[in-house]
Amino acid sequence: MTDLTLEGVSKLYEETAALREVDLSVADGEFFTLVGPSGCGKTTTLRTIAGFEEPTSGSVRFDGEEMTGVPPEDRDVGVVFQNYALFPHMTVAENVGYGLRFRDPPAGTSRKERVSELLELVDLAGMGERQPSQLSGGQQQRVSLARALAPEPSLLLLDEPMSALDARLRETLRRQVKRIQSELEITTVYVTHDQAEALAISDRVAVMHAGNVEQVGTPKEIYRRPATRFVAEFVGDNNVFEGEVLERSGDEIRVRISSSEFVLPDSSGVGDAGTGLESGDRLTFCIRPEALTPTAETNRFPVTVETSEFLGESVRVHGRWNDTPIVLRLEEPPATEELTVGFAPNGAHVVEFDVDFDAEFE
Numbered sequence: 633m634t635d636l637t638l639e640g641v642s643k644l645y646e647e648t649a650a651l652r653e654v655d656l657s658v659a660d661g662e663f664f665t666l667v668g669p670s671g672c673g674k675t676t677t678l679r680t681i682a683g684f685e686e687p688t689s690g691s692v693r694f695d696g697e698e699m700t701g702v703p704p705e706d707r708d709v710g711v712v713f714q715n716y717a718l719f720p721h722m723t724v725a726e727n728v729g730y731g732l733r734f735r736d737p738p739a740g741t742s743r744k745e746r747v748s749e750l751l752e753l754v755d756l757a758g759m760g761e762r763q764p765s766q767l768s769g770g771q772q773q774r775v776s777l778a779r780a781l782a783p784e785p786s787l788l789l790l791d792e793p794m795s796a797l798d799a800r801l802r803e804t805l806r807r808q809v810k811r812i813q814s815e816l817e818i819t820t821v822y823v824t825h826d827q828a829e830a831l832a833i834s835d836r837v838a839v840m841h842a843g844n845v846e847q848v849g850t851p852k853e854i855y856r857r858p859a860t861r862f863v864a865e866f867v868g869d870n871n872v873f874e875g876e877v878l879e880r881s882g883d884e885i886r887v888r889i890s891s892s893e894f895v896l897p898d899s900s901g902v903g904d905a906g907t908g909l910e911s912g913d914r915l916t917f918c919i920r921p922e923a924l925t926p927t928a929e930t931n932r933f934p935v936t937v938e939t940s941e942f943l944g945e946s947v948r949v950h951g952r953w954n955d956t957p958i959v960l961r962l963e964e965p966p967a968t969e970e971l972t973v974g975f976a977p978n979g980a981h982v983v984e985f986d987v988d989f990d991a992e993f994e
């Protein structure tokens with residue numbers, strides 16, 4: 633088992649800075665996910681960990697040992713890519729056995745036994761003699777996983793392994809991957825652009841944006857307490873508001889947005905006296921759709937409904953309040969085009985604030 637550290641890792645491709653001083657640490661046995669939009673640097677991070685790319689600067693360490701200059705085959709990592717990359721002319725068993733080309737099976741186990749063990753692990757027992765073309769996409773991806781796990785690597789790296797599969801299969805495979813990972817307790821770095829998948833599968837998540845890590849946290853922290861506006865908007869539906877602080881008193885902050893006033897709790901992310909937040913400062917806060925309800929008694933405002941989507945267990949409503957897009961999660965489709973909704977002060981979370989520090993020291 634292995635822990636993994638990236639310190640100040642940058643990667644430049646001529647004009648492009650694919651990674652900008654990325655710091656990450658992944659604990660032994662952890663399921664850690666890199667999530668972010670296309671081009672944010674997820675794959676480059678994974679390839680740098682695997683050794684397919686060398687960082688322009690910074691350091692990658694496994695269990696404290698510097699990996700710079702160590703070729704991929706000597707890093708003890710198993711990698712699964714998006715396109716299954718199976719050899720079409722080899723059987724399933726031969727494909728899995730190929731994973732053992734650099735390394736003998738664990739002591740006391742024959743190559744053949746190890747291959748059947750792995751096929752069983754990925755729920756493909758008895759399929760060893762098939763050709764990859766005789767398997768579904770999900771099954772082929774499980775063969776890739778078995779092949780990557782065959783030499784018992786200390787680190788498993790998965791680059792969008794499910795993106796070529798349909799939604800239903802993705803969910804099944806996701807559960808299987810998670811089960812196998814926790815059974816083997818193997819340190820895993822998983823790349824996806826799908827934030828829902830990231831929240832569902834991971835112990836911790838790093839949200840990336842333009843070569844930077846915006847936030848690292850448990851799925852719950854990332855969802856409930858996004859550190860930046862980018863994270864708030866990227867992870868799940870969110871309502872983002874910008875306003876001006878009118879007053880901060882006791883444990884409340886009063887905020888103005890156009891001609892309306894809202895009350896936020898002072899514990900919503902800027903509570904420390906040290907922040908120096910005061911009248912006139914700008915503030916960005918977000919509210920999850922489920923916290924914005926027609927029955928809330930405080931912080932009410934009108935919403936013009938634009939579209940409604942029936943999701944089965946709830947209805948997602950898109951609308952607008954002045955220029956601000958609003959998304960709601962309701963039990964029933966709205967009966968009218970104009971609604972009034974509100975939120976309890978503690979349903980809001982402050983993501984960014986612009987404190988005028990100069991004013992504080994005048």
Ligand code: ATP
Pocket residue numbers: 645648649650668669670671672673674675676677825
């Ligand atoms: P996606 O989800 O689309 O795969 P990503 O988050 O994995 O995106 P990367 O593939 O890591 O992003 O790319 C990060 C940035 O680096 C992008 O702007 C990309 O165009 C650039 N890049 C990646 N590889 C190279 C390369 N070999 N040469 C030049 N630029 C590259």
